[in-house]
Amino acid sequence: DAKTTQPNSMESNEEEPVHLPCNHSTISGTDYIHWYRQLPSQGPEYVIHGLTSNVNNRMASLAIAEDRKSSTLILHRATLRDAAVYYCILRDGGFQKLVFGTGTRLLVSP
């Protein structure tokens, strides 16, 4: 499984944008980039995913580098409810399982 590297933790203030980076230098052409987040004592929640192009949805935006070796999850206006562990995961299009790395713990201050 291709690996991802994320900072252990990041801090933000409420209503400010947050950029969560992820490095995946060994990504292959068939790997999708998934982002999930996990609140305490809950299962992970889908945030966004992409392959090559930048993606936007109601929760966040995903910016993918041109060489695909890194990506950034963008929360446009952080709220207290966005405090969670964010996982960047690569999934081979030919295989099904999601393998979680260590993730980034996002702290949001009022």
Place this chain on the structure above:
Amino acid sequence: GAVVSQHPSRVICKSGTSVKIECRSLDFQATTMFWYRQFPKQSLMLMATSNEGSKATYEQGVEKDKFLINHASLTLSTLTVTSAHPEDSSFYICSARDIEGTGRGYGYTFGSGTRLTVV
């Protein structure tokens, strides 16, 4: 849409007994379900992948005789922790993949988890 129900949410059992955890996809059919365990302040660790009607595929280091997985229908998978011991205490999470998700990079929905405490 795409809701996965996991039951029970919490369970306490005595050492040496078995515990069954259910994972149901409520509004979609799941050809594949996954089971994870998570220790405090750690990431999710994939235990096994189960496909409806066939044997589960276990990750390296996971005891298949201890963690029995059954995926008898497209909406239900169960994980049974047999002869549980205190070291099996953990947060167990299931995930189901929407049958429509094949090859399109999405369609994974997670249950809310089961906290198992073995005393």
